[in-house]
Structure formats: C-alpha cells, structure tokens
Amino acid sequence: MEKNNRIHIKTRRLITIGILALAGIAITIGIVQGEAFIVLKKATTICLECIGLG
C-alpha cells in the first residue's frame, strides 16, 4: 500500500516536472514571437477597459 502510494507520488511529480518543462518552452517561444512586447505595450498605457472608462 505504502509502496503504491510512493509510486503514485513519484509519477505525479514526474508529470508536474514534464508540464513545467513544456511551460518553460512555451514561455521561450512566446518571448521570441514578441508576446512580451504586446504585454508591455498594453500594460504601459492606461487600460481604460480595466477601470471602466472604455
């Protein structure tokens, strides 16, 4: 029972690490494609929609 639990925890951990690695790749591709610039552009102008003006 305890052994099964350990295997289960280990598998879950491996899946999470795999997801993290994929997310890291996604972030890198996103930055290369210029998404960080879109975010910066939006965040440095006053977001009228956010405050309820437009």
Add this chain to the structure above:
Amino acid sequence: MGFLEGKIYQGGTKSFCVPGLNCYACPGALGSCPIGSLQAVLGSREKSISLYVSGFLVVVGATLGRFVCGWFCPFGWLQDLLHRIPIPKTWKRLRRLPGEKFLSYFRYVMLLVLVILLPLFVVDFIGQGNPWFCKWVCPSGTLSGLFLLAGNSSLRSVAGWLFAWKNLILLITVLTSIILYRPFCRYVCPLGAIYGLFNPISLYHLEIDKEACTSCGICQRVCKLDIPVYQTPNSTACIRCGDCIVACPHSAIKSGFKIKTQDASKTASDYPL
C-alpha cells in the same frame, strides 16, 4: 508617486507578469496582471494564442497551485481584511452560499467565456478583441481606477455608465466579503480557476498522514472555505492559507514541496515509548 500624480508606472518590468490579480492600471503596479495580459494577447491582431502568458500561468500553477491566492494576491488580501471587519451581533457570517458547488463552477465559465473565447473571437473590423473580463467584471481594475481617477481630472470627465456598472460590482464584492470569506475568489476569479486546476498536481501540496488522522473534522471547521481537508487536501478550491495545518490536533496535515511521511513499514515496536 503614481498614486499622487494619477499616473501608472511605464518601465520595462511591466513586460513580466505577476502571479496575483494585480491590475496594470493600478498606479502602484510594477508588473502585469496575467489575466489582463492573457486577454491582451488573445485579442491582439498579431497573435491569437498566448504561449508566453499561458506558459507563465502553468509554471506558477504547477509549482504553487492556489498558494498564490492565499499569500500573494493583493485582491485576495483585500477581501481577507474586509472579512475581519466586526459585524453587529444580530448579523451572521456565512460559511457558504446555497448552491455552493454549482456557484464554484462559475469561475470556470468566467475563464472560458470572458477571458478566452470572447477576446479571441469577438473582434472589430481591424481584428482587435476586447478584454471582456477586465471591461465588464474585474473589480480589482475598478479599484485601481479609483486611485487613477482621484488624481486625474481628464479621466474623471469621461467616466460614464460602464464606470458606474463596474463600481456596482466592486461595491457588491466589498459588502459580500464582510459576511462571506473571499466571495470573488470562490465564485468569480478566473486566475484562481486556472491555479486551482493545478492544486492536485502542484509541487507544493498538502498531504494527510492517514495514520495520524482521526477524521475528526476540525480541519473543515477552521477552514474558512469549508473544505473537508481530511478528504480532499488538494481541493481546487483550497487557497492553502494553512489554517487547517495549524489547527490539526494530531499534526496529520503536512505541506511543502517534498513531504516526508512516516514509514509505514515500521511497526509500533520500532518507536520506543
């Protein structure tokens, strides 16, 4: 300074997202709100899928889960403070609303419809989508806007019915927070919905020591979100505030990135009295 001048920070750090719901229209914000950024990229003409922001959300979610909601979110913290306001003795604080289970799915509707689908598919003639959640719902943005409007007369002059609508939502959130713990986080927040999906698999997690747990239910009684922690320690609703860990009389709830539980192969004789 931005609070006094009615201006927002415009430095390069705003190309990075912060983990919590912190509107980039707030004069004090040094980073970007991930939900606002996600809608900005989804609704932009140039991009349709946001790998940068979704990747960021997955990294934070898979590492911490909703720990972010409990410890790093400014709007969650505000609701926490509001819930500490003393109320008249004739009033009663609510632990949950009727239909809590169905209401809790509402945050996924918000995420799917207002954050993803509408900004992606409802676009104007130049192909630009709106940040629907920010525009119609988000009370965090409205609160930030109040600071901006206080110091900026030109912005004040264009406030209309949309501003009134958003302030109504903010007012409802504030008043409800006094009698119900974190109503926005429970039923509305799309960021909490994303992080919550990662709670069962996140590296930071809670574990129940089954040998120590007596299922007494004290953890559920102290949980302000009324979660039966002894049954579902990594529930998608749990914001990982840690109240249950402190309250457990048997120290049966453990939390961390790598939790060492007692080796079950040992027998009682291995532990001297």
